[in-house]
Amino acid sequence: MSDPRLDTTRVIRATTGPEKTAKSWLTEAAKRMLMNNLDPDVAEHPQSLVVYGGIGRAARDWACFDKIVEVLDRLEDDQTLLVQSGKPVGVFPTHPDAPRVLIANSNLVPAWANWEHFNELDKKGLMMYGQMTAGSWIYIGSQGIVQGTYETFVAMAKQHFNGNASGKWILTGGLGGMGGAQPLAGTMAGFHMIACEVDESRIDFRLRTGYVDVKATSLDQALALLEQAKASGKPTSIGLLANAADVFAELVQRNIIPDVVTDQTSAHDPLNGYLPQGWSMSEAAERRLQSPEQVVKAAKQSMAVQVQATLDMQSKGAVAVDYGNNIRQMAQDEGVQNAFDYPGFVPAYIRPLFCEGVGPFRWVALSGDPDDIYKTDQKVKELIPDNPQLHHWLDMAREKIHFQGLPARICWIGLKDRARIALAFNEMVKSGELKAPIVIGRDHLDSGSVASPNRETEAMLDGSDAVSDWPLLNALLNTAGGASWVSLHHGGGVGMGYSQHSGVVIVADGTEAAAKRLGRVLWNDPGTGVMRHADAGYDIAKNCAREQGLDLPMLSTKE
Amino acid sequence: MSDPRLDTTRVIRATTGPEKTAKSWLTEAAKRMLMNNLDPDVAEHPQSLVVYGGIGRAARDWACFDKIVEVLDRLEDDQTLLVQSGKPVGVFPTHPDAPRVLIANSNLVPAWANWEHFNELDKKGLMMYGQMTAGSWIYIGSQGIVQGTYETFVAMAKQHFNGNASGKWILTGGLGGMGGAQPLAGTMAGFHMIACEVDESRIDFRLRTGYVDVKATSLDQALALLEQAKASGKPTSIGLLANAADVFAELVQRNIIPDVVTDQTSAHDPLNGYLPQGWSMSEAAERRLQSPEQVVKAAKQSMAVQVQATLDMQSKGAVAVDYGNNIRQMAQDEGVQNAFDYPGFVPAYIRPLFCEGVGPFRWVALSGDPDDIYKTDQKVKELIPDNPQLHHWLDMAREKIHFQGLPARICWIGLKDRARIALAFNEMVKSGELKAPIVIGRDHLDSGSVASPNRETEAMLDGSDAVSDWPLLNALLNTAGGASWVSLHHGGGVGMGYSQHSGVVIVADGTEAAAKRLGRVLWNDPGTGVMRHADAGYDIAKNCAREQGLDLPMLSTKE
Numbered sequence A, B: 001m002s003d004p005r006l007d008t009t010r011v012i013r014a015t016t017g018p019e020k021t022a023k024s025w026l027t028e029a030a031k032r033m034l035m036n037n038l039d040p041d042v043a044e045h046p047q048s049l050v051v052y053g054g055i056g057r058a059a060r061d062w063a064c065f066d067k068i069v070e071v072l073d074r075l076e077d078d079q080t081l082l083v084q085s086g087k088p089v090g091v092f093p094t095h096p097d098a099p100r101v102l103i104a105n106s107n108l109v110p111a112w113a114n115w116e117h118f119n120e121l122d123k124k125g126l127m128m129y130g131q132m133t134a135g136s137w138i139y140i141g142s143q144g145i146v147q148g149t150y151e152t153f154v155a156m157a158k159q160h161f162n163g164n165a166s167g168k169w170i171l172t173g174g175l176g177g178m179g180g181a182q183p184l185a186g187t188m189a190g191f192h193m194i195a196c197e198v199d200e201s202r203i204d205f206r207l208r209t210g211y212v213d214v215k216a217t218s219l220d221q222a223l224a225l226l227e228q229a230k231a232s233g234k235p236t237s238i239g240l241l242a243n244a245a246d247v248f249a250e251l252v253q254r255n256i257i258p259d260v261v262t263d264q265t266s267a268h269d270p271l272n273g274y275l276p277q278g279w280s281m282s283e284a285a286e287r288r289l290q291s292p293e294q295v296v297k298a299a300k301q302s303m304a305v306q307v308q309a310t311l312d313m314q315s316k317g318a319v320a321v322d323y324g325n326n327i328r329q330m331a332q333d334e335g336v337q338n339a340f341d342y343p344g345f346v347p348a349y350i351r352p353l354f355c356e357g358v359g360p361f362r363w364v365a366l367s368g369d370p371d372d373i374y375k376t377d378q379k380v381k382e383l384i385p386d387n388p389q390l391h392h393w394l395d396m397a398r399e400k401i402h403f404q405g406l407p408a409r410i411c412w413i414g415l416k417d418r419a420r421i422a423l424a425f426n427e428m429v430k431s432g433e434l435k436a437p438i439v440i441g442r443d444h445l446d447s448g449s450v451a452s453p454n455r456e457t458e459a460m461l462d463g464s465d466a467v468s469d470w471p472l473l474n475a476l477l478n479t480a481g482g483a484s485w486v487s488l489h490h491g492g493g494v495g496m497g498y499s500q501h502s503g504v505v506i507v508a509d510g511t512e513a514a515a516k517r518l519g520r521v522l523w524n525d526p527g528t529g530v531m532r533h534a535d536a537g538y539d540i541a542k543n544c545a546r547e548q549g550l551d552l553p554m555l556s557t558k559e
């Protein structure tokens, strides 16, 4: 039997322009965004339906993909489609202010929430790994992560190097769907970088799209290039074709210590996401089918080597930070007891932003026309005139970031701005200034939408890291508010068992009804983030709640 | 510091009658149902906010209870209150067709979803155990479970004793909030019963309310009473003051084998729910505070004894069934390797009902007037004329079941009936035939609302027992449809780590708007159950979906 997930004849690209075949822009948008997730310029392995992050898929299999498209084309504006781990399982009566699609991906009852059980169900065709924005149809390629990474690197430079990264270098691993954003974000923030990657095609892809400056095929070559870059003074990124565990350990051996050390291999998925030391890629591909347990074991052992080297570098003065791929947990499982001695990037650099609901707000032009995005860039600058860092980002993004698939933009803004900006976009659609509706969403990695104790909710002030009531409430509230599609996922980013999170997407189609929904949903969604952090006791969040007039019943009595 | 969860001065009873203080009947209903959950005639330990099932609570603490009531009184009909593990954390703008309350209780990221971590957070005041209908404000006392148990015993009699239970007897443990329904349901179905219970006040309570016929204080006395009952031919239930583990083992010893053996101690919660052999209740209460690990260990060891005895009885011809308290898992943890050799009651007796969306539909008269319920009983008989078993239930319920708190009724009906019945009730409210609105809800233990591999989803046809996308979709869809309040819980029934489930409640206030919502929600809610079972491959469900015209996009292509 042929694999229902692989179809090498398929090349999917979203329809563009102002004509729709679906019955409303809400469903047309869902369809285009699903397709856009599988655009060959966007997805990592589109013909296997894999969007990013190891095996994060957009639909269960090709039959499900086709059926979802078919249903979205026939769905009425008082009906809602249910998607269960990438499969369209039901259509039910709702009403115009309800979401058109509700999605639950990869969720398992906790005692069974591990990769072994997931893989078993996945193999049987009963599940799909949704990652964060793969299964919820709002992945926009590497740009999505560039700004997050850029914000993190800028915060790092501020915190550790007096705001000046010049002459400093970052060592990292992984140039995949998300990790590939590191070199561009790093040089934007003023650093040099060596990024280890075992898959040469990934390096070449990043060279072509301008994310990586130069390729090296040996550590010596990479170090020589680094010296040249330092001498020139121009921030330079080097893609090094090598196994990260080998390189990290070798550098410790040679006592060459980077200024910053991190990693973005897909360590969260030891079966599919991390190449063990000494293995070739094709060898790994074969063994994944034949003896998956062995692969997992070998991968975790190599991760332990890499984490140990990271700790050694930290003890010699490097700034070490975990970039949210759960590699510390894997290494700890393999006996590196102090794996968590270096922090995650969220408590270190991102949490203060989350306290004000600031996170990865993003939007996409359904017209397919880059001009629509440039106009919205301009609008954002007008409406937020007092944020030079944001203006700098928008300028650099326009200059350096190639659009992948539908033109899109991301910028990190919070409770006080999201609804305002969205309503302005809706006006631009209404007036005809933009050629077609705008889709507005975010990553699941956001202020109020995720419980992930090794990443987004690591080391919460009150110890509530593992409480996942919050993302569930976020999804329920976004459904109640009238988002266009809402999703609840498990295991994104850090892997099975380690996270629960929700996604939201809403369409600005220029109507009055959309304006009402946008006003609610894009207030409520960051609002739940401020609420969650205020409840945990963060002063920034409590102040933000008071300033913005958020209605948190227990807040005043708590002080 | 005093315990914020204990207030011995508080006696809560729901307001009744046609006047409301809240701004709509939707919020008035939520308030009354919250209060009703804590009525001393309904709740097990109302002054500690404990409703049933070990430590299942209605609100985090008394300050949260008061604040919820206050917010429900001020909530506008375009606002929604968020409740996180019993605490009112936020009020957000929504719209009239959105739920007024959204609840998430006891949810933990899987890798931390165990009793140790929960208890730690619970102690810190960060969480609350919601059980199923405790934290979602739709517990209606023992009646709720009487019919479920009755349906199970009737199915048992059919399957094993040619439909005739006379002269047969059931051995069980636990006469708590739910377990206390066993003796009444058992005699209604024609069985005799010996039910072991360590807490004399629980036996006395059941004697007073007519659920248990007679009390025994020793095994010999109980066996003598059983012989008398058999001789008389009248189905009789005996509450035996004794530890179930002791009694079960002793009966095996004496080679006295019941016809049916089961258990409803709160084994799912080894710290609070099960008394170890040889301990007094007060001793246990003390040790729970001082050395919780010891209590858990001792309780699980006694459970192992009880399960081993159950297996021995099974091998000697008894029908053994697990009644959904996770005691098999606990015994297996303690080394009883074949603990799962006897089935759960769901795959054995309930699943065929779930395939048609049949489950514990229930409703409550906000007037407080029993007549309102009797009128609805009559309406149900009129609208479902061809179901003698249902008519028999309604007659017996009226005769034998004392109302606890607000008058309420339960009957198991499915996809084809729920919306129809609800709309008829709404008409009766509109016409003034009923004195006040009716609240309609169900247990979380229902066809489409729960993933619980040791209970409701044990041994699914396709092996999808642990997939919890389904209850999440159920909650999202009920939110989208416009239920009055919707909840997502973890750990109900079988304990932390072993289940995820959702609740729904909707108010029939006699308005046209309510009729629209009722029509949607009470079609969709059982519809997700039929969908889930059809997807798993059950023919009954597939046929039901086709007959009822459920829109399941992948169904036809699958055949």
Ligand SMILES: NC(=O)c1ccc[n+]([C@@H]2O[C@H](COP(=O)([O-])OP(=O)(O)OC[C@H]3O[C@@H](n4cnc5c(N)ncnc54)[C@H](O)[C@@H]3O)[C@@H](O)[C@H]2O)c1
Binding pocket: A044, A052, A053, A054, A145, A148, A173, A174, A175, A176, A177, A178, A179, A180, A196, A197, A198, A199, A202, A242, A243, A244, A245, A263, A264, A265, A266, A267, A268, A269, A273, A274, A275, A276, A277, A323, A324, A325, A326, A445, A455, A492, A493, A494
């Ligand atoms: N914001 C965040 O928290 C955040 C951001 C980005 C990525 N991440 C996490 O980072 C990880 C990477 O994400 P992605 O989308 O780029 O995944 P991906 O699977 O697309 O890319 C991973 C890359 O690592 C490479 N790789 C695997 N093993 C290697 C090894 N031993 N040495 C060198 N390279 C190796 C692979 O060839 C691949 O290109 C994921 O775990 C993701 O969840 C988190």
Ligand SMILES: NC(=O)c1ccc[n+]([C@@H]2O[C@H](COP(=O)([O-])OP(=O)(O)OC[C@H]3O[C@@H](n4cnc5c(N)ncnc54)[C@H](O)[C@@H]3O)[C@@H](O)[C@H]2O)c1
Binding pocket: B044, B052, B053, B054, B145, B148, B173, B174, B175, B176, B177, B178, B179, B180, B196, B197, B198, B199, B202, B242, B243, B244, B245, B263, B264, B265, B266, B267, B268, B269, B273, B274, B275, B276, B277, B323, B324, B325, B326, B445, B455, B492, B493, B494
């Ligand atoms: N439909 C279902 O699946 C279903 C239905 C009913 C109950 N249950 C499960 O059954 C259990 C009981 O529920 P409940 O609400 O009645 O709980 P509960 O805590 O109110 O009652 C448990 C009772 O067991 C008694 N008990 C504890 N240890 C004992 C022992 N060793 N011997 C004899 N008696 C003992 C306690 O004194 C208490 O009265 C729970 O685990 C619940 O989830 C499941």
